[in-house]
Amino acid sequence: MPDYDAIVIGAGCGGVTAGSLLAAGGRSVLLLEQSGEIGGCCSTFERDGYRFDAGATLLELIDPIERAFEMMGTTLASELDLLTIDPVYNVVLDDGSSFGSPLSVEGAGEAISRLSAEDGKSWKRFSALFDDFLDKALEGFFLRPGGTMGDLMRIGMENPGLMKFAPLFARSYRDVIEKFFKDRAVRQSMAYQAFYCGLPPGLAPGLFAMFPYSEHRGLFYPRGGMIEVPAALARCGRKAGMVVELNKRVEKLMIDGGRVRGVRLADGTEITADVVVSDIHAKTLYLDMVGEENLPWLARSGIKSYPLSASAPVLHVGVDYTPPLSAHHTLLAVPMEALDDYWWNYHVKGLMPDSISGLVCCPTLSDPSMAPEGHHSLDIILAGPYGLKDGDWDKEKHRLAERAIEHLSKTSIPGLKDHVQMLEFSTPLDFERRLLIPEGAFLAFEMNILALAAFRPSARSRSIKGLYLTGSSTHPGGGVPTTVASGVIASRLIDRYEG
Template sequence: MMTIHQPPPTPAVTGSDTRPHAIVIGAGFGGLAAAVRLTARGYRVTVIDKLDRIGGRAYVHEQDGFRFDAGPTIITAPFIFEALWELHGERMDDHVTLKPLEPYYTLRWDDGRTFRCWSDADRMREEIAAFDAGDIAGYEDFLVESEKCFRTGFLRMIDEPFHSFGRMLAQMPHLIARRADRSVHALVSKYVRNENVRQSLSFHPLFIGGNPMRTSGVMSLISFLERKYGVHYAMGGTGALARGIADLAERHGTTYRLDTEVDEIVVRDGAARGVRLKGGETIEADCVVSNAEAGWTYTHLLRNHARKRWTDRKVARMKYSMSLIVWYFGTNRRYEDIGHHTIMMGPRYKGLITDIFDRKVLADDFSLYLYRPTASDPSLAPEGCDAFYVLAPVPNLDGDTDWTTMAEPYRQRIQDYLEGSVMPGLSDAIVTSKLTTPLDFRDRLLSTKGAAFGMEPTIFQLAWFRPHNISEEIADLYLVGAGTHPGAGLPGVVSSAAILDKLVPHAAQRA
């Protein structure tokens, strides 16, 4: 069950720090949370990242007076983040401000109809009634099932390690009771009939790289999670939350080496004993935590070490999430009719998802997620301006799209669509622009096949079936981040670091 563990106090940092040394590869949310927890467990920590600033997928782009969150923007379950400060006797609220959003987001279809998601039950009933009043009772029943899934998939599993199959077997009765073999879309469809309502309640797996048609119905827990704990925005952007965690770790003995790439993990006598950098420097450590993508960790950082399970072939054969086209742009005017989070559903739902995940072709149509943080926080743009990003799910690099030639025409199609639907005059209003493609996910973020969320969360790629939080290949190597258990999304990534408390010996045990 999910708990907050309070380890013994951390020894003070001195000029001759003799604490056991832990290296964390990657300064994304998983790596930063790992650093906080390792310092609380008595370690001296060094975080190494190839990028020039912290954040990983939550990198912050600054351009022409605008600030753009590069990646994750949906913040829920704030207690998961608060726990990091509590480990060191601090309060998150003293360092980071989370603002609850209402509505959480707005779904919009091509015919102009909208569905807004609220925490208030009466408002949600009104939204459903606008499409089909007959679905209200089914929605209430769905929420009951969503809470049961939350108790199984979140409370029982999110911070539990699954490095032994016995741990997986112990959860099987609960998973069977929840019909974990049934997809999120199938579960939702059992309770509601209207297609718009079905889409509104089943799209959430896309936030964690999953196909709603085959992601386990247990992931419908997200509906209850959002209803109970809300959807929040970190003032200053998601990057401000990442910075807050990084500063917390630094206050308690973490150092950062940015713009520095790890070439391989050093293995001696079957155990991780440090890292070798691209320039040839070796840094010794008592243990290594990799927040790099799991596939990259095994196929590149351990390329010179024989592997029994996570061989190159095994990594290549796993199913990977979709990729993304992400267009960041700033405007010299404000679009007050656009909310904080808008999901623009295309003319096809199942068909488009099949094109992206299975056929891996770039379709003529698309669905979009439009993020306007300046609806809540004008500080991210110059006065009178708006900062946006819009992303489109696209096939990963298993497809044959040539993004060197297709990226800009595709971006232009997105711009034309936005201008013709919700952003009149957009072409003349754009004053800054930046584009990220699947090639950037592969080359800059070192994501296998350019997958934006790592391995796809199918039923046979969850929990024990994913790369484990403690490596079965070598001792003293641990994994955090989207590629291990529990998976992608901010609550999952930060919880992967919480699992370290159950796996990494306290520093006092190494003395």
């Protein structure tokens, strides 16, 4: 008799969702996490009384999270206190001007119309297109197995309305935005969101042009920090009997006759199970834990061929004043072409960015409990590569932090540098060390057209029986709701194939 029905490796959003659903379905489940806490890229930590989000800072398209809770016999509303974020951003353009982008679709349209009447009209067509897409895709595509061509054909046959959106996969994000919008400022305000799929506008597939619209369908922040999402999912799993063990690093999968039999931990302990679910990076899973000797040639070369996604340096700052910010999120926007250049100069060539762009998040404006009274917490997501051409991150991070604080003090957050009480800088290298994610690639693989759906590693391993994948490495890819969706998919596949 195996020790457990299922072992889950990694307590990111995908792992806790799959584990909790399997436990709720009556299976005995062991969730193993190598670090001291759950959540992975969706977690919150405390320093000197300030609370910071380590990775993810915003929640949109929450339908998969609602679905996961419903499958556990509860509701999102009873498990999570989600605060609505309105406006979506204060957008600061490269010429120093700024405007607020209200949450409501109509309000956003009015803000765009003030920049360009013509683009204001286009916003109506743009939002209608992606509204229609999301109505069909959230259930029909994002929550369905998409790991094989057969899965994709089934999705197409069961959701014929989705087929008309197929051309969006063949165009770039930039093409789609530029087709709808002509004004420089409007285009600029929609450029950065391409990075929510880890690619610049010129390389991101056109379907991700949904982001500048989808955030207006609802933007949320969980009271208490982003950790509340995996914490609530894990709480439901624990109630159903899921055992969670922290500081337990899995080193190897035990494989016998092409079927997984369990895992071996770094301390040598062996634990057996009928099924193993992996929430870790699929390159590490297949090349290190399964081992090349257990993989057919095609699977070996396939997994090696995926380019890793981008990472991001994140600056966490605690301040003893109220920063003059008008919104929870401030978007430090740059033009589409600058983001495409960024990709080649910084991500590909490894140069240190010479300008400061990204997202400033001030969660204390929505949830004051994230800092001591009268103080605020800031999470500043910057641009920067994993591998630096000159120098290394441990030395360079202080220089980039200083430049960022100086720049923000002069531009969007006057007074910042005089009020810093606490500063911590998490580089791509730190993400790799802390979460064992190769190169800190938080979306696992580039979300390009050749690494989506059936082209991404399959949720049900094709090489090893009894092995299932969740998280950013598999369909529908990186992001909090999408990795929760991957957990739903894995649990459904296990119910279907493992009895």
